[in-house]
Amino acid sequence: MMPPPDRPADDDSDDAALFRAAIGDVRRLPDAAPPPAGPKPRPRARMAERDEAQAREEFRHALEDSLLEAGDALSYRRDELPPRVFARLRRGEISAQEELDLHGSDVREAEQLLRAFLHDAREHGLGCVRLIHGKGRSGSGGDYVDSRGVPVLKNLVDRMLRQRADILAFHSAPPAQGGTGAVLVLLAPRRR
Template sequence: MPKKDSVVDEDEISLFQAAMSDVEPLPASDKIVIGGIETSPFPRKNKGQKNAKSEDALTDYVFVAIEAGDGWSFVRPGMSHQTLRRLRRGHWRIQDSLDLHGYTRDAARQALGAFLDICVQQKFRCVRVIHGKGLSSRNREPVLKARVGNWLMQRSDVLAFCQPRPEDGGGGAILILLKSKV
C-alpha cells in the first residue's frame, strides 16, 4: 500500500476543518437516541414497583473509556461542574470507605451495590471506594477501575465521582458524591 504525502494529509486536514467550521457541540443530555427513538439511559420505576437489588441492576455492558492518565471524573448531566471541583478539593468529608482489593469482578459489583445502598440509607453524602492501581495484575493495569466507574454511572443516586487527592487514595481510589435524601 503506497504511503500518502504529507501534502495530501495537510489537504485532508484543511478540508476536514473547513467542513467542521460551523459545527456546534450538542447540549448535555440524559437521553440516548437509538435508531431515531429517544429513550432514557436507565428505565424509570413505576410508583408501585419495589426497589430491585442494586447488584442485579449493574451491568458491564455500559462502558465509559478512561483516557490516558489517572485523573478521570464524571458528573451527572444537569449538575454543575462546580460540584465536581468541590468534590475533588475535599469540600465534603469522606463518611465511609469500601476496599475492593482482592475481589473478583462479580464480587466487587455486589459489594459496591450493597455498600452504596447502605450509604444512601444512612444519608452519607461522600464516600470512597478503593479499587487499586493494578500493580499486582497481569498487565499492571487496574482491573476494577473502569468497571467501578461504569457501575457508578448506572446508579441514579450517584451525582458525581472523581479521583481523590493523593492523601485520600489518588489513582487507586474514587470519591463518590451521593444524592442527599431530604
C-alpha cells in the first residue's frame, strides 16, 4: 500500500467524510450512570435517645434532691473496703499525705484541679489525701453557695468522688482537720 499523497490543509472535510465512510453507521452509547450516592445515614434509635435523655433528667433531679447543706458530712464507702478501715478514716486516724485547697476556684476550675490532683496522687502511690472545699457559708473566696443556699464546691466534690473507680472511701474530716469543710479521701492502690 502506498502512503496517501500530501494534501493541502483545507482538505479536512474530505478526511472527515473518509473517516465516516470507513467506520460505517454508528449509534450513540447510552449516557453513563450517575455515580452512586453516598451511603444512607444509619437509622437513629429515637426511642433509645428519648429514654437516655429522660434517664439523664431523672438523674439530675435525683442529684438535686440529694444536695448537701453546709453542715452535712460527706460519706461514702465501697463494699470491698472493710468497715474498720472506714471507721479509722472517719475518725481521722489515717493521715493525709497531700492536700488540695479548692477555695477561690470556680466550678470548672475546681473540677479540673480535682481531676489532676487525684490523678497525680494515684500516680505517686498516695493512699490518703485531704480536699478542702469549704462549707459554703461565705460569698467570698470561692466558698460560695448557689441561689438555693447550697454549697457548690462541696456538692461538686461529693459528686465527682462518688463517680470515680479509684476512690475506695471518703468522709468529712474530723473538726481538728477541717470538719465538714474538708474531706479525707482513701485512694485505691495503683495497679501495675
